[in-house]
Amino acid sequence: MRYFLELAYSGTAYHGWQKQPNAVSVQEKIEKVLSRLLQKNIEIVGAGRTDAGVHAKQLFAHFDTEVSIGEEEMLYKMNSMLPGDIAINRIFRVKAEVHARFDALSRSYEYWITQQKDPFLINQAWYLKQELDVEKMNEAAQILKNYRNFKCFSKSRTDVKTYNCTIESAEWKKTGELLVFHITADRFLRNMVRAIVGTLLEIGQGKISVENLHEIIASEDRGMAGASVPAQGLFLTRIKYPKIEVD
Template sequence: MSRFKLTLEYDGSAFHGWQLLKGHSSVQGKIMDACREVFKTDRFELYGSGRTDAGVHALGQVAHLDVATQLSTTQMRYKLNDNLPASISIIAIEEVDPKFHARYDAIARSYIYQIATRKTAFGKKYAYWIKDDLNVVDMQAAADMMVGMKDFRSFGDKDSETKSTIVEVTSVNVYRDGESIIVHVVGSHFLWKMVRRMVGVLIEAGRGNINASKLRSFFERHSDEPAKLTVPPSGLYLEHVYYPGEKINDKPIPLLYIR
């Protein structure tokens, strides 16, 4: 049995997230179905770098697959993609060291959140429309306050299995591009719903409703306010999962921006 690293993208609109969940359609479940068809066996293991929630997309999700096969990695990619829905695409497959672990070997992850500044006929599943005029300068000032090793307990979820709420965020940048506002976040890891709550707070900063003092208080003591500001999953993309030796990029890769 060999171990393979899979890099994939998916439109999360129709899925109940990455993780296999009985009674729901998941990205992991669809890939496992394709594996059964291609390899003609149930003897394989598939692990993702982390879960994404229902409706969240991925541009560079990573998983590792343990399976016995004589197929080349190119043949594996073609055959698996032939058996996957159009909304899931495996970009690359490479054989890796048996000790490689998609989740535990990751050193950083990056996310993109897309905000539409106008109503769009095509972007509801892929962006969050904000009618208000947001001040991007104020949003960036708030984003700068989120960088560093901090206690993000106010941005996590009480139902999360994560014990520690200390997270190192290495960069948070806000860009205006056409009629989109893009929030790009890079960190060691993220708590459940953390990025969506960070973006919700940044939006309120852009509206002028959250100042530096209020934002600072979210890190000094627990607050339920960020949870109330959780933005929809439709605008969120897992951009990249980084492993040792990779250079971390603090600028987002291009999306289908709203013009």
């Protein structure tokens, strides 16, 4: 039987989602708890990877087990055993062929910027005091939807079959003291959102023009795009699926 976990975490204390040697990851923490509760080595497959320091308001992962699970009881036990910065919000059974990564229809991210120093946002937002032309940043963000190949925003030496992504929406919004970038696409390349944000910020600071974005994307050259912004302001916020639950 295959089950999905819907979870959230603060990524500050972790070296990203993915399990790796000599570093603490979110995946490792969850697998240890599941394996202990089910008394069998359990491996989970996440809908995607987040880098060190990146957060997730919503992420899904699947695992397989031969025994039927009392979902509410398992939810309570897992949350009791996991550290406070990881929460399991839901456990539910899905069809056996459903895959947390490959069946996702879209993913959404936010990037948080604060232009006022706030000690309570030190691990959740990037403090950037420079003046920004948000109107130009939003004008440039709309250009992204006209392209498919985003190699210029991908981390170098990434082993992928294609650099094509379909961006559904991209927009900056002011929320209280925060300036938040919202972006949704069918898939994302490694480091893509942080590189896009860095490039849009250069436009907002007047370092490059809105029209320069066409040249940057067409170049397929990571060196042409802006620097990646720090990890702590990035949140994976939503993953959309077709109907996957067992009735």
